[in-house]
Amino acid sequence: MENFFALFPRYGKLFSTVWKTRPVPPPLLFFGCCCSFAYPLCFVSCPLTPPLLPMSLLPQLRVCVLASGSSGNCIYVESATTALLIDAGISARQTLKRMALAGLDPAKLSAICITHEHSDHTVGLRTLSRKLDVQLYANGETARHLRNGDGLHWNIFTSGSPFTIGDIELMPFPLPHDAYDPVGFVLTCGASRLGIATDLGMPTSVARERLRGCQLIILEANHDVELVQSSLRPWSLKQRILGRHGHLSNEVAAELLADIAGDTLQQVFLAHLSRECNELGRALHAVRTHLHGVGLGHIRVLPTHPDKPSDFAEC
Ligand SMILES: [Zn+2]
Numbered sequence: 001m002e003n004f005f006a007l008f009p010r011y012g013k014l015f016s017t018v019w020k021t022r023p024v025p026p027p028l029l030f031f032g033c034c035c036s037f038a039y040p041l042c043f044v045s046c047p048l049t050p051p052l053l054p055m056s057l058l059p060q061l062r063v064c065v066l067a068s069g070s071s072g073n074c075i076y077v078e079s080a081t082t083a084l085l086i087d088a089g090i091s092a093r094q095t096l097k098r099m100a101l102a103g104l105d106p107a108k109l110s111a112i113c114i115t116h117e118h119s120d121h122t123v124g125l126r127t128l129s130r131k132l133d134v135q136l137y138a139n140g141e142t143a144r145h146l147r148n149g150d151g152l153h154w155n156i157f158t159s160g161s162p163f164t165i166g167d168i169e170l171m172p173f174p175l176p177h178d179a180y181d182p183v184g185f186v187l188t189c190g191a192s193r194l195g196i197a198t199d200l201g202m203p204t205s206v207a208r209e210r211l212r213g214c215q216l217i218i219l220e221a222n223h224d225v226e227l228v229q230s231s232l233r234p235w236s237l238k239q240r241i242l243g244r245h246g247h248l249s250n251e252v253a254a255e256l257l258a259d260i261a262g263d264t265l266q267q268v269f270l271a272h273l274s275r276e277c278n279e280l281g282r283a284l285h286a287v288r289t290h291l292h293g294v295g296l297g298h299i300r301v302l303p304t305h306p307d308k309p310s311d312f313a314e315c
């Protein structure tokens, strides 16, 4: 049962809530669950029986990070009725291949939302938009720098103003990064909130406030500072990565998560890891150790990969 709650942390909360409010002895709860001829009892006694779960507390969003890292970024998000991509930073062929690997149907996609114009977030955009019947979303500056005379039709959003795609509301918020007008997103569906921030040189107060209250966050843990400093990269590139408009280190990502976790954050994907200046094990260890040290060891810290889809997560 503990394993079940570790996988679906929200059910843990539900379980304790329903347990407190139901005048049913604990043995009957499990009798109702496990005995098929007593199934009607489930509707009376079992806190895990779907009809008794308030819909607003069920997970509404399902997420798979199809690719993450400086070689390409693409995140799949779906609700019951809407599916979209955040960024299209791998080739269209790779995007479709990884969706197939993850058991996802590209025909369900209705939109691609772009965070910023860098090629590791946009390289597959043109071919995907030709192959699929999808709407494209970006803010004005990003769209202007991606237009390039190719006739792409953009739906323009403004940083700080929410917009909706199907039953998902997206709130774009500004991030400090060396692009024209880069954004992160908070996606909301019912009571579910997913935060995405993958290219930011530092955690601004706006980013902290937007990401606070999310149950699931996809956050950049780009580099280990020592590995950057000892790498053979040119000094100017090191300055760019470590600067206020570059990328987040493992340590700063961990501090940010600890600050914004509150009671709601349950799961985190570590994203956009540098191939040369980070290691997956190092990033996971740094973030897990920090969260554990501040009493947040219950938060699941999940890996993403440059070359294959992540596991699914729900919120
Ligand atoms: Zn970038």
Ligand SMILES: [Zn+2]
Pocket: 069, 070, 073, 118, 120, 121, 198, 199, 272
């Ligand atoms: Zn990037």
